[in-house]
Amino acid sequence: MLKRLMVVGNPIAHSLSPRIGHYIADAMGICIEYNKMQLSADNFARELDLFFANGGDAVNITKPFKQLAYNYVVAHHSELCCEDSCNLIVAKSDDKLSGYSTDGEGFYQDLLRVFKLTNISGYNVLILGNGGVVLPLVNILCQNNVKISVLSRNNLLPYAVGSYDNLAKYDLIINTTPNTPDNSLFQLLTTHNIGKYAYDLGYTVQDSLFHDRVTHLNSNIKFANGIGMLFCIMVENFRLIYGDKFDLTLSQVDLLYNNMRGL
Numbered sequence: 001m002l003k004r005l006m007v008v009g010n011p012i013a014h015s016l017s018p019r020i021g022h023y024i025a026d027a028m029g030i031c032i033e034y035n036k037m038q039l040s041a042d043n044f045a046r047e048l049d050l051f052f053a054n055g056g057d058a059v060n061i062t063k064p065f066k067q068l069a070y071n072y073v074v075a076h077h078s079e080l081c082c083e084d085s086c087n088l089i090v091a092k093s094d095d096k097l098s099g100y101s102t103d104g105e106g107f108y109q110d111l112l113r114v115f116k117l118t119n120i121s122g123y124n125v126l127i128l129g130n131g132g133v134v135l136p137l138v139n140i141l142c143q144n145n146v147k148i149s150v151l152s153r154n155n156l157l158p159y160a161v162g163s164y165d166n167l168a169k170y171d172l173i174i175n176t177t178p179n180t181p182d183n184s185l186f187q188l189l190t191t192h193n194i195g196k197y198a199y200d201l202g203y204t205v206q207d208s209l210f211h212d213r214v215t216h217l218n219s220n221i222k223f224a225n226g227i228g229m230l231f232c233i234m235v236e237n238f239r240l241i242y243g244d245k246f247d248l249t250l251s252q253v254d255l256l257y258n259n260m261r262g263l
Contacts, residue, residue, distance in 0.1 A: 001031070002031045002032065002033060003030070003031070003032045003033070003057045003058070003241065003242075004032075004033045004051075004055060004056045004057050005021060005032055005033065005034040005035075005056075005057060005058050005059070005060065005241075006034070006035050006036065006037055006051055006056060006058075006059050006060070007034070007035075007036045007037075007059070007060040007061075007062060008036070008037050008038075008039045008044070008047070008048075008059060008060070008061055008062070008065060009036075009038065009039070009061070009062035009063055009064070009065060010038050010039055010040060010063075010064060010065070011038060012036045012037065012038040012039075012062070013036075013038070015036050015062065016227075016230060017034070017036065017060055017062075017230070017234065018034040018035065018036055020230060020231055020234050020260070021034040021234055021238075022034055023260050024231075024234060024235065024238060024256065025238075027256055027259070028238075028245070028246070030242070030245075039065065041065075041068060044065055044068050044072070045068075045072055045075075048072060048089070052091050052097070056091065057090070057091055057241065058088065058089065058090045058091065058237070058241050059088070059089045060087060060088055060237060061086065061087045061088070061089065062087065063132075066085035066086060066087055066101075066132060067084065067085050067132070069085065069086045069087070069089060069099065070082070070084060070085050070086045070099060072089070072099075073086060073089060073097055073098075073099035076096075076097050077096075078096045078097035078098060078099065079092075079096065079097070079098040079099070080098075080099045081098060081099065081100045081101075082099060082100055082101035082136075083101070083135070083139070084135060085101060085132060085135070085136075086099035086100055086101050087100070087101055087102060087103055087233070088100040088101075088102055088237050088240060090240055090241055098240075100237075100240055101136050102233050102236040102237055102240070103133060103136040103137070103229075103233060104136030104137055104139050104140030105140060105232075105233075105236050106229050106230070106231075106232040106233030106234075106235075106236050107136070107137055107140065107199075107201075107229045107232070107233075108140045108141075108144070109232040109235075109236070109250065109253065110224070110226075110228040110229040110231070110232040111172075111199060111224075112250060113228065113232065113250055113253060113254050113257070114224040114228050115197055115222055115224065119144065120141075120144055120146055120171075120172065121144060121145040121146070122145065122146070122147075123146040123147070123171040123172055124146070124147045124149075124168065124169065124170050124171050124172075124195070125141055125146050125147065125148050125149070125170060125171065125172045125173075125174065126148075126149050126150075126151060126164065126168075126170040126172070126173045126174070126193065127148065127149070127150050127151070127161075127173075127174045127176060128150075128151050128152070128173070128174065128175045128176060128177050128185050128186075128210075129150075129151075129152055129175070129176035129177040129185075130150055130152040130154070131176060131177075133176050133201065134150070134176055137174065137176070138161060147162070148161040148162065149161060149162040149163060149164050149165065149168070149170070150162075150163065150164065151163075151164035151185055151188065152185070153177075153184070153185060164188070166188070166190050166192065166193065167190075167192050168192065168193060169192060169193065169194075169195050170193050170194070170195050171195040171196055171197065172195065172196070172197045172198070172199065173189070173193065173194070173195070173197070173198045173199070173214065174198075174199045174200075174201070175198070175199070175200045175201060175202070175208075175210040176201050177210075178202075179200070179202050179204070179208040179209045179210055180209070181209070183209065186209060186210055186213040187213070189213060189214065189217060190217070191217050191218065193217075194214055194217045194218035194221055195221075196221065196222060197221065197222050197223075197224075198210070198211075198214040198221050198222070198223045198224075199223075199224050199225075199226075200223070200224070200225045200226060201225075201226040201229065202225060202226055203225040203226045203227040203230070204225075208225065211223055211225075228257060231253075231256075231257050231260070232253060232257075235248060235253055235256075
């Protein structure tokens with residue numbers, strides 16, 4: 001049966017979600033229609049109402065509408081499986097909606113996949129930035145027994161985490177901030193800080209400024225960017241939409257991802 005999916009955001013033209021979604025669906029032998037739509041805060045609720053009223057099955061939400069998506073599910077007296085923001089809304093068979101945040105799980109699964117880890121229990125982790133994407137990362141990391149510190153430009157710590165220590169060794173450093181020349185956070189990192197792994201939520205064809213900084217401080221560091229996270233988020237989204245059919249092992253997800261990268 002055809003599933004109708006949509007990703008919304010502003011801007012949205014650059015989104016890889018439909019391409020990745022169609023690739024995974026084709027590989028799994030299912031049929032989907034996956035479009036993208038640029039919305040505004042003013043027409044967000046109206047366009048989602050129309051989509052679901054016309055038989056839409058699920059909406060993937062990206063910046064800057066994750067808080068609006070959370071409020072939208074609350075307003076419809078439906079089920080929320082997340083806190084404060086959501087990036088996936090699924091229409092259920094009882095005509096109700098379910099809202100989810102799959103960013104954290106997608107990040108964690110890709111972290112294990114790309115670095116060939118079984119767990120990160122006991123890790124000392126530093127997150128650069130404290131924007132909206134940080135909350136699902138903090139939630140999933142706390143669930144896996146890690147120590148978390150945050151380094152941000154405004155020095156605000158909105159979560160129950162520690163502050164940056166320039167003499168501390170961090171097993172994993174996660175960048176959630178823009179890779180722009182005016183970003184001064186990268187230069188604050190020292191050789192003391194650089195441990196085994198670095199993960200940049202951004203993804204570009206060229207090496208990022210964050211990549212250049214951490215590899216300059218430690219040429220042996222293992223580095224990954226966020227394209228794999230986007231892929232793993234999509235797998236998690238499909239699992240919530242389709243159920244057991246998408247209960248894939250991490251090795252199966254890795255094979256799917258590497259096959260896609262080879263196209």
